Amino acid sequence: xxxxxxxxxxxxxxxxxxxxxxxxxxxxxxxxxxxxxxxxxxxxxxxxxxxxxxxxxxxxxxxxxxxxxxxxxxxxxxxxxxxxxxxxxxxxxxxxxxxxxxxxxxxxxxxxx
Amino acid sequence: xxxxxxxxxxxxxxxxxxxxxxxxxxxxxxxxxxxxxxxxxxxxxxxxxxxxxxxxxxxxxxxxxxxxxxxxxxxxxxxxxxxxxxxxxxxxxxxxxxxxxxxxxxxxxxxxx
Numbered sequence: 001x002x003x004x005x006x007x008x009x010x011x012x013x014x015x016x017x018x019x020x021x022x023x024x025x026x027x028x029x030x031x032x033x034x035x036x037x038x039x040x041x042x043x044x045x046x047x048x049x050x051x052x053x054x055x056x057x058x059x060x061x062x063x064x065x066x067x068x069x070x071x072x073x074x075x076x077x078x079x080x081x082x083x084x085x086x087x088x089x090x091x092x093x094x095x096x097x098x099x100x101x102x103x104x105x106x107x108x109x110x111x112x113x
Numbered sequence: 114x115x116x117x118x119x120x121x122x123x124x125x126x127x128x129x130x131x132x133x134x135x136x137x138x139x140x141x142x143x144x145x146x147x148x149x150x151x152x153x154x155x156x157x158x159x160x161x162x163x164x165x166x167x168x169x170x171x172x173x174x175x176x177x178x179x180x181x182x183x184x185x186x187x188x189x190x191x192x193x194x195x196x197x198x199x200x201x202x203x204x205x206x207x208x209x210x211x212x213x214x215x216x217x218x219x220x221x222x223x224x225x226x
């Protein structure tokens with residue numbers, strides 16, 4: 001049973017490009033959470049999704065960021081028109097039930113040049 | 114709103130020495146408390162958690178943490194550290210929603226031979 005799979009592990013984008021980060025939850029997990037870790041900071045909650053639904057997006061920046069978790073396929077965190085300040089590690093976690101049995105992926109490290 | 118304060122950003126110790134990583138939190142509601150460990154370029158792994166019951170919780174690799182409600186603390190301790198314990202340690206708190214974790218900024222534990 002593979003863990004939470006995130007890809008790519010490293011992503012380099014030029015300012016103004018789009019970044020797409022993927023997260024495949026553990027088998028049997030239908031709850032997905034995205035967190036962002038800025039340099040020398042702790043992880044900050046961004047969004048909580050269940051299949052096809054956004055439950056809580058209170059941590060998402062108002063512009064340029066969006067997330068989805070379709071019925072089929074991985075969850076996607078999309079950042080449009082990236083800026084240098086978006087450079088961070090983005091972690092996804094999944095759980096079988098709301099908030100229970102959280103498992104984190106290894107993260108995607110986004111660098112904006 | 115909740116917050117987590119990890120008082121030490123870096124803790125260098127010698128192998129086989131005891132260590133304590135401090136964590137204080139603030140919350141207006143009952144909380145669940147967690148310690149996560151992050152090895153270089155990896156995701157977060159749950160080390161131990163306090164949900165209810167005994168205030169002293171232990172992990173399988175010799176770490177323990179004690180929930181102190183009056184001091185709003187959840188310090189992590191190990192009586193004798195190994196080189197392999199070198200990592201970043203994050204304290205986190207979750208409120209009654211049980212899905213949104215608030216993390217501290219982390220403590221880098223470096224174990225030297």
